[in-house]
Amino acid sequence: MPYPPKLAAALSGATVRELAHWRRMDMSRKAVLIPEISQRPILYSFRDVLALRTYVKLRNDASLQKIRQALGTLRYDIQECEHLLMYRLVTAGGTVHLAEPGQAADLAPGKANAVVHDLVGVLRPFRHDGWYVPDLLRPRRHVTVDPSIRGGMPVVEGTRVPYGEVAALLRDGVPAERIIEYYPSVTAAGALEAADFADYVDAMSK
Structure with missing residues (x-):
């Protein structure tokens, strides 16, 4: 990707x-x-x-x-x-x-x-x-980049879930501890760091 x-x-x-x-x-x-x-x-x-x-x-x-x-x-x-x-x-x-x-x-x-x-x-x-x-292959502790996974799109560590999809849920008001209901493999810590990375991406684009 x-x-x-x-x-x-x-x-x-x-x-x-x-x-x-x-x-x-x-x-x-x-x-x-x-x-x-x-x-x-x-x-x-x-x-x-x-x-x-x-x-x-x-x-x-x-x-x-x-x-x-x-x-x-x-x-x-x-x-x-x-x-x-x-x-x-x-x-x-x-x-x-x-x-x-x-x-x-x-x-x-x-x-x-x-x-x-x-x-x-x-x-x-x-x-x-x-x-x-940040580190290119690990821009956050629980967010990773691997060209062999989703073409290098940053994902929550240990999953194929793009950081942006998780961050969007948190921005819509879903608590981090309930992200597991949408993505069973995503922890609350992973969700929070996905949102943090999304904030960084937005800040860099201004």
């Missing part, structure tokens, strides 16, 4: 407005990431979300201008055109490098100690622009 921009933003640490900005491409600016699912409404894949998290983490160490310069070099100067997730990107004192085994291509000139943004680091929680971006 692909992710709408609202959920992709919450899972990546970007805002919906930033996602729209990063999709745009014109004569003076190259798109940061165009969703690999080519359809309307706009939807992001799990790989897109991973790439977006990498990009957001890069922004903690390098300017937007430097990152755009790096992506332009990657795509148009050295003809690397794979999905952004396929590359190991490194920040070094405000610049960005493409890291390969035994070497690193400088994509935006600068000098300093490198900070590698590998897949393991991208999955972990981090802070960005005052937001606490």
Whole structure:
């Protein structure tokens, strides 16, 4: 199940407005990431979300201008055109490098100690622009993300029940301890955390 921009933003640490900005491409600016699912409404894949998290983490160490310069070099100067997730990107004192085994291509000139943004680091929680971006595979203690379960839609831990369905019941006034009457496998704790995650998704989309 692909992710709408609202959920992709919450899972990546970007805002919906930033996602729209990063999709745009014109004569003076190259798109940061165009969703690999080519359809309307706009939807992001799990790989897109991973790439977006990498990009957001890069922004903690390098300017937007430097990152755009790096992506332009990657795509148009050295003809690397794979999905952004396929590359190991490194920040070094405000610049960005493409890291390969035994070497690193400088994509935006600068000098300093490198900070590698590998897949393991991208999955972990981090802070960005005052937001606490949760662990991608476990955004709440009782809410999990697994691409093999409902296509990666966040679900209540140990179930296939999407967080949004449980959160909607709580918002309609159903007490957490009665969620079990609707979804026998969902505990009250799981229901409360599904609602908490839904609140976070809504807050990130503003």
